[in-house]
Every structure is written in structure tokens, then in C-alpha cells.
Amino acid sequence: MATLATLVSLLLLGVQTQVRSEWTYSEGDLDEEHWPLEYPACGGRRQSPINLQRQKVRFNPALTALHLTGYGDDQAGQFSMTNNGHTVQISLPSSMRLAAPDGAEYAAVQMHYHWGGASAELSGSEHTVDGMRRVIEIHVVHYNVKYESYDVAKDAPDGLAVLAAFVEVEDYAENTYYSSFISHLANIKHPGQSTVLSDLTVLDMLPEDLVHYYSYWGSLTTPPCTENVRWFVLEDSVKLSRAQVWKIENSLLTHHNRTLHNGYRKAQPLHGRVVEANFYHFPSQRSEVEFLLHRIENNIQYLVKALAPKKAKKQY
Numbered sequence: 001m002a003t004l005a006t007l008v009s010l011l012l013l014g015v016q017t018q019v020r021s022e023w024t025y026s027e028g029d030l031d032e033e034h035w036p037l038e039y040p041a042c043g044g045r046r047q048s049p050i051n052l053q054r055q056k057v058r059f060n061p062a063l064t065a066l067h068l069t070g071y072g073d074d075q076a077g078q079f080s081m082t083n084n085g086h087t088v089q090i091s092l093p094s095s096m097r098l099a100a101p102d103g104a105e106y107a108a109v110q111m112h113y114h115w116g117g118a119s120a121e122l123s124g125s126e127h128t129v130d131g132m133r134r135v136i137e138i139h140v141v142h143y144n145v146k147y148e149s150y151d152v153a154k155d156a157p158d159g160l161a162v163l164a165a166f167v168e169v170e171d172y173a174e175n176t177y178y179s180s181f182i183s184h185l186a187n188i189k190h191p192g193q194s195t196v197l198s199d200l201t202v203l204d205m206l207p208e209d210l211v212h213y214y215s216y217w218g219s220l221t222t223p224p225c226t227e228n229v230r231w232f233v234l235e236d237s238v239k240l241s242r243a244q245v246w247k248i249e250n251s252l253l254t255h256h257n258r259t260l261h262n263g264y265r266k267a268q269p270l271h272g273r274v275v276e277a278n279f280y281h282f283p284s285q286r287s288e289v290e291f292l293l294h295r296i297e298n299n300i301q302y303l304v305k306a307l308a309p310k311k312a313k314k315q316y
């Protein structure tokens with residue numbers, strides 16, 4: 001009898017844990033304000049996403065272009081695409097690699113999207129730029145290959161890297177690279193459903209300019225919010241038509257059987273962190289012209305010095 005009671009209480013405990021672990025962004029007991037109660041790291045000092053305040057970004061010329069390999073391959077094979085109740089997630093092959101400027105190498109695991117859509121034209125990116133939320137944000141999640149697997153890396157202090165990009169609406173221009181992905185969303189309306197995406201070329205689903213990016217140290221933007229993510233947020237954005245964005249925003253349902261809207265976390269405090277970028281931000285065209293003129297002036301001065309005839313040595 002005692003054993004049965006233990007068993008029942010264990011089962012109840014299991015059910016309880018399961019219910020409690022169902023985090024949300026805005027509804028129920030475990031909305032984003034309450035994540036830290038269940039996942040302490042979510043209340044940490046190195047959380048993501050953040051607001052990228054361009055005036056405060058530090059230019060770092062050592063941040064050379066990311067080296068992406070396997071991204072452009074027409075990935076022969078079948079890639080599973082799942083509605084996990086929070087987003088659509090595509091599994092990626094570990095042959096896709098990202099090399100950071102310092103030589104650290106990361107292997108891809110999955111990519112997913114964050115969008116808004118709770119009311120017409122409501123944006124849903126996680127990172128904001130000068131306080132402005134973009135339409136959609138793409139996350140390509142990687143783990144550091146110095147660890148044997150994602151499962152090991154996900155708890156290591158330097159375990160993860162996320163390549164992020166924004167989506168913007170370009171009226172009337174359908175982005176055909178997104179056609180297959182968007183048409184497959186209808187197959188995974190309910191959480192837990194999966195479909196197979198073939199002929200996946202991740203490079204085509206990213207912005208054209210892959211050279212310019214912001215970088216900082218942060219966390220996963222969903223529980224458990226582990227603070228071990230090196231972020232690379234691309235400056236350029238993917239362009240989709242309004243109809244394409246609408247389909248992404250309105251095709252999936254949540255565990256609560258509602259349309260999956262506003263799957264993004266609010267910007268988190270910087271707590272003294274510095275965001276770096278490998279490009280300059282000019283608040284106005286005038287400041288850009290002034291900067292360039294200054295550079296030309298410096299170069300001319302250098303040339304004048306270099307070309308000036310050497311003064312004859314004084315004879316004593």
C-alpha cells in the first residue's frame with residue numbers, strides 16, 4: 001500500500017513538474033516575468049536578447065567576416081521541421097560550420113524563427129535596433145566543436161553560438177527561396193507535428209550581406225536561458241513579401257490551441273556588457289562625410305610626410 005502511495009505521489013509529482021515546465025511568453029503561471037522562478041539563469045546578468053543601441057556599439061576591426069562552410073550546400077537529404085509549441089524548428093546537419101574570427105569553430109544544430117503577428121503588422125524580432133523591433137528574427141543555433149555534442153556543449157561556459165538575422169517586408173517581392181519552407185508550415189499546424197524539408201540551402205534563407213555583424217556574449221532567449229551564447233547578429237536582413245510574413249505569423253498553433261503569435265522575449269538589461277560590430281554606424285550622412293574627409297586628410301598628411309625630401313644632415 002505504501003509503495004502504491006509512493007508511486008501515486010511520484011506520478012503526481014511528475015505531472016506537476018511537467019505542467020510547471022511549460023513556459024510561455026505571456027499566458028499562465030510561467031510567463032516570461034516568472035521564468036527565473038523555475039529557471040534561475042533567466043534572472044542572470046548576461047541575458048539575451050538585448051537592444052542594440054548603435055551609438056554605443058564599439059567598432060572592432062578584428063571582427064573579420066564569419067567563415068561559413070556547408071551553408072551553401074544544397075543539403076541532400078531530409079531535414080525535419082517541427083512545431084515545438086513555441087516556434088518552427090528545422091534540424092540542421094553538423095557539417096554546417098561557423099568559424100569565428102578567433103578561430104573557434106561551431107557546428108549547426110537547428111534553426112528557428114521568432115515572430116509577432118498578434119495584431120496586424122506587429123513585429124516580433126527578439127533583438128531590437130535603437131529600440132525598434134524588426135518583423136521576424138532567424139536564429140541558427142550552433143555548438144562549439146571542442147565539445148563532442150550539443151548535449152555536452154549546452155552546459156559548457158563557451159558552448160554555444162547563435163547566428164541571428166532579421167526579416168523585413170518588401171512589398172510585392174516574393175522571396176522564392178522561402179516558398180518551400182512556408183508551404184510546409186501547413187503540415188505542422190499542431191505542436192509536436194513534424195514534416196520533412198528537402199533541398200534545404202540555409203545560405204539562401206539568410207541575408208545577402210554576411211560580412212557585417214554585431215557581436216556580444218549573452219544567453220539562450222528561452223528557458224533555461226543558459227548564459228553561454230556567443231551572439232552574431234547580422235546587420236543586413238532577409239526580404240520577404242507581406243503575404244509570406246503573414247503565413248509565417250498565422251500558420252502554427254500553440255499547446256493552448258491558439259495561433260502562435262508573439263514568440264519573442266523582451267530586451268534584457270546589458271549590465272555593463274559592450275556590444276561590438278565590424279562596421280561603423282553613422283547617425284547622419286553628414287557625420288559619414290566628415291568621417292571620410294578626416295580619413296582622407298590623414299592619408300594626405302601621411303603622404304606629404306613620406307614624400308617630403310629628407311633634410312640634409314647638418315654639417316659640423
Ligand SMILES: [Zn+2]
Binds near residue numbers: 113114
Ligand atoms: Zn531563438
